[in-house]
Amino acid sequence: MTSVESLQVKxxxxxxxxxxxxxxxxxxxxxxxxxxKKTASCGSLASYQADSASPAVGSYHIILNGQQDPVCVIRIMSLRxxxxxxxxxxxxxxxxxxDLSLTYWRMEHQRFFTQxxxxxxxxxxxxxEFKVVEVV
Structure with missing residues (x-):
């Protein structure tokens, strides 16, 4: 299995x-x-400002699963x-x-941000918005 460390070398x-x-x-x-199927994500501006590893357009990010194992590398294509x-x-x-609807998005994201x-x-x-550049 590929490790986070080996991906960070690349x-x-x-x-x-x-x-x-x-x-x-x-x-x-x-x-x-x-x-x-998922090519976008979002977070509160406040959380991005508090995070020293905030994304920048063109930056690479290693996506982990629930067991904290790397599954892919994405590249940020746009931020707004x-x-x-x-x-x-x-x-x-x-x-x-x-179901990909705005109604579902609002319900789940309101739950997430409220929590x-x-x-x-x-x-x-x-x-x-991002694209996958490598699947691990």
């Missing part, structure tokens, strides 16, 4: 992280990324700020989750 400074708020969700979302209430159907589809203690309809999100 992709220097690439942070390794999992998507979601549980090991089970990390497995599901990592699988969607590997299959090319958008308020939660302004996320559209097209972006919801790119997130690749549930994290930071939900507001007006909150600013960093919306990122």
């Amino acid at each position: 992709y220097p400074n690439a942070p390794a992280w999992s998507i979601g708020d549980s090991a089970e969700l990390a497995d599901v979302l990592a699988d969607l990324v590997v299959k090319g 700020l958008v308020r939660f209430c302004d996320v559209d159907e097209a972006f919801a589809r790119k997130e690749g989750e549930g 994290a203690g930071s939900f507001s309809e007006e909150m600013e999100l960093v919306a990122e």
Whole structure:
């Protein structure tokens, strides 16, 4: 199995992280990324500002599953700020989750941000789009 460390030799400074708020969700979302169904993600602007490894356009990131094993490497293709209430159907589809609808996206992301203690309809999100460059 390929390790995070060996991938970081090939992709220097690439942070390794999992998507979601549980090991089970990390497995599901990592699988969607590997299959090319999930090509976007988002987080609160506040969390990006607090994170020293915030993404930049062109940067590489190692995606981990729920067991913290690497499953693929992505490259950030675009970043933009958008308020939660302004996320559209097209972006919801790119997130690749549930039935791909904006209704599902809003429900699940409101749950996620509320659980994290930071939900507001007006909150600013960093919306990122990416492509898979290597499947491990």
